[in-house]
Amino acid sequence: MTLALHQYLQDLASHADLHGVLGVYADGAAVAEQACGHADLANGRKNAPDTRFRIGSLSKSHTAAAILLLAQHGKLDLHDSAARHLPDCGLDPRITPMHLLRHRSGLGNHTALPAYWPELMGRHIAPEDLIRLITASPLMDTPGQACRYSNTGYAVLARIAERVGGDALHDQLRTMFWQALELRETGSIDTAHSIGCMLDPDRPPAPPLHPSVAFGAYDLAASARDLARWWLSLIDGKVLDAAHTDLMLGGPPGDFGCGWWLDEIEIDGRRWRSVAHKGDVNGHTSMLLGLPERRLCAVVLFNTASTPASATARRLLGLAMGEAWPAYPAALTEHVDDWAQGAYRDEQGATYVVDTARRLIAATRDYGVPCRYAIRPSQAGPDAQAWRADAFDERHEFHRAAATLTITSADGSKQHCRKVQTA
Secondary structure, three states: OOHHHHHHHHHHHOOOOOOEEEEEEEOOEEEEEEEEOEEEOOOOEEOOOOOOEEOHHHHHHHHHHHHHHHHHOOOOOOOOOHHHOOOOOOOOOOOOHHHHHOOOOOOOOHHHOOOOOOOHHHOOOOHHHHHHHHHOOOOOOOOOOOOOOOHHHHHHHHHHHHHHHOOOHHHHHHHHHHOOOOOOOOEEHHHOOOOOEOOOOOOOEOOOOOHHHHOOOOOEEEOHHHHHHHHHHHHOOOOOOHHHHHHHHOOOOOEEOOOOEEEEEEEOOEEEEEEEEEEEEOOEEEEEEEEHHHOEEEEEEEOEOOOOHHHHHHHHHHHHOOOOOOOOOOOOOOOOOOOOOEEEEEOOOOEEEEEOOOOEEEEEOOOOOEEEEEEEEEEEOOOEEEEEEOOOOEEEEEEOOOOEEEEEEOOOOEEEEEEEEEO
16 A cells, blocks of 8 residues: 555645545555544534445445345245236236346336436335336336436335335345444444535535435435445455355446446456445445455545546555656645636536636536636646646646646546636
């Protein structure tokens, strides 16, 4: 493990507006770990390594493990009709639990409904009613045909687990996994220690979310250390037997397993199999990126919406494996000319409004939610300027003659934008 990893974490911690916990874990133990900013800005409570964050869709691995364990114990047939267990939810009889686990059910997604953000996410809704919001419409694909991410599919799985297992989902998870693995900082979403905020220098609180809407899909909270321990227990076969562990984690790169995204990443010219997932839920952004062969994972938990947890985790893992990255640039203190101000649009049509005088960028990052984040100059000249985001690792390069902006994320990916309006 490299000194560069520790230096990078210290650089991030020195930012004025970074809030979360970042860590790299080998064999379940912290190699490098950094807590930044506030868990609750209103009362001044700071984040710590054991702070419990809402983990969003990283919750799915727990729901998937419960279903697979019930199947392992002979209580559930993964290839039987899911409608057999939920006859009153309008499920197509061709949909099986295995389809649901791998996002191949053809079901839509209740978080994509037009009413979700303005109204649905804030009210209590029973599991059957939540499922029927989607089953009231035709399937988007034939079951088993295509991979289409569905939070509703995991709500179906959670309800099946309750019907088959005989207890509330979280009670089963506690008995099955959390107590046995000593996951003391894992629990329901309403037990989180951190308060989620929007990406803005004023850090307004994120819109409220009723836990019932997140049922089985994004309904848990955990610490970074617990997530690392959970991931390692799964890949080591301590949660499921060999056959069901393979069902969860086996599959081709670029595909969903059961509760995890399976892929490969390249580090210094070598490709490694990865088991990962991202989470994003009302002011919290999370990512676990792990390499089973190395028993090594990076965990990033932010309690600020729209922060790039995936890119940050990729950089942490690369640094931990000795990958060379450019040093994080120091900020300039002197005045910088404002010729870069204006609106820029990338290839996907997203617009970034740059205000260098006030040192801000306004954009819509995730789910079309507007945000505004601070930037600081690191290089200035008559024809080119470089700035960095204050709240996370992102760089912005402006070229005056070409009227362009290049945004580079922590993982090295780039967005190329052209100026469409001058301030």
